[in-house]
Amino acid sequence: MNTSKQATSSNEEDIELFQRYQATKVLDDNGKILATDRSLRNDLAERNARLVTFVINKFYSKKPRHKELRNDLLQEGHLGLFDAIDGFKPELGFKFSTYATWWIRQSVNSYLLDEEPLLHIPSHIRTARNKLFGLLKERSMSFKEVSKDLLDEIGMTEKMFASVTAAVKTKTWLCQSLDAPVSSSIDKNLRDIIPGDDLDLSVIVDNKKIAEAAKAAFEKLSLRERCVLLERYGIDCTNIVQEEQGK
Amino acid sequence: MNHKYITITEGEDYRTIATKMTDLGYKMNHATARNILLSGMRKFVGNIASELGCSMSESDSQRLVMRQDIHEVIGDVLTLCLKEQQEELISCPVANQQ
Numbered sequence: 424m425n426t427s428k429q430a431t432s433s434n435e436e437d438i439e440l441f442q443r444y445q446a447t448k449v450l451d452d453n454g455k456i457l458a459t460d461r462s463l464r465n466d467l468a469e470r471n472a473r474l475v476t477f478v479i480n481k482f483y484s485k486k487p488r489h490k491e492l493r494n495d496l497l498q499e500g501h502l503g504l505f506d507a508i509d510g511f512k513p514e515l516g517f518k519f520s521t522y523a524t525w526w527i528r529q530s531v532n533s534y535l536l537d538e539e540p541l542l543h544i545p546s547h548i549r550t551a552r553n554k555l556f557g558l559l560k561e562r563s564m565s566f567k568e569v570s571k572d573l574l575d576e577i578g579m580t581e582k583m584f585a586s587v588t589a590a591v592k593t594k595t596w597l598c599q600s601l602d603a604p605v606s607s608s609i610d611k612n613l614r615d616i617i618p619g620d621d622l623d624l625s626v627i628v629d630n631k632k633i634a635e636a637a638k639a640a641f642e643k644l645s646l647r648e649r650c651v652l653l654e655r656y657g658i659d660c661t662n663i664v665q666e667e668q669g670k
Numbered sequence: 671m672n673h674k675y676i677t678i679t680e681g682e683d684y685r686t687i688a689t690k691m692t693d694l695g696y697k698m699n700h701a702t703a704r705n706i707l708l709s710g711m712r713k714f715v716g717n718i719a720s721e722l723g724c725s726m727s728e729s730d731s732q733r734l735v736m737r738q739d740i741h742e743v744i745g746d747v748l749t750l751c752l753k754e755q756q757e758e759l760i761s762c763p764v765a766n767q768q
């Protein structure tokens with residue numbers, strides 16, 4: 424989306440548009456939006472699209488990973504902007520940009536947290552963990568010093584605390600995918616070199632013995648026989664012929 | 671019953687093998703390819719047995735190579751054998767430097 428050429432929003436026009444947009448909302452008993460004027464919402468989103476770029480540039484432009492994901496972050500930011508448009512109440516007297524910035528940041532942060540670790544920690548556990556750590560930092564306490572009174576104070580159950588403890592102990596940055604290559608020079612995955620439980624040592628030794636015997640037996644065959652045998656099993660023997668001819 | 675042709679689940683048929691071998695400079699037709707394959711397999715099975723310290727008569731090896739399951743197993747053994755060779759190349763520092 425090219426944001427540079429879009430019209431900047433003036434405050435009065437925005438308020439009027441938001442008031443019109445609010446009038447089109449159809450809500451259910453729980454306050455959930457059932458239907459709205461989509462074109463008006465799109466109009467509001469286009470008018471405030473530069474805010475997303477501004478937020479991304481301000482908060483998510485330093486880290487290389489954020490630079491890599493810039494387009495994704497912009498898209499997530501726009502989703503946050505739509506949420507902000509749905510929830511904004513102009514009658515409270517606050518500026519839309521103040522309200523929308525938080526929604527955009529929330530949407531982008533949520534995307535980044537879901538995207539980054541290999542082991543997913545649910546968002547409600549993450550929120551509880553951040554709340555607890557915020558309080559511990561405020562009181563200069565360590566995680567080991569958490570008591571039942573402190574948990575009661577922030578309204579955290581013991582079950583939730585157990586989940587938070589598990590999340591803290593999960594060192595997601597140490598995790599590696601089994602499909603990750605061992606190194607750039609070796610074309611093998613971690614899955615290929617990690618020993619499995621299903622194959623015992625005697626089978627490995629037997630396989631090695633058979634492979635050695637087969638290798639020796641194979642080398643005793645003539646080149647023509649070796650080639651026909653390999654071709655029968657779909658293994659290309661051009662290299663073998665070329666090597667032999669080279670000798 | 672004496673089978674001359676055995677079908678395997680993966681791999682090339684005799685006509686394709688004959689064409690490829692002809693391209694490589696070994697002129698042959700499909701029947702020759704089959705005969706070379708069967709004699710090669712007989713020798714291969716016999717050689718493996720002797721390498722493992724067993725004795726196998728000519729008729730035993732002849733009987734073995736006429737079985738489809740043995741053909742499938744030889745495919746696995748050949749793959750294992752080539753895999754071992756490749757692993758040796760990977761673990762060999764001189765080969766890696768080259």
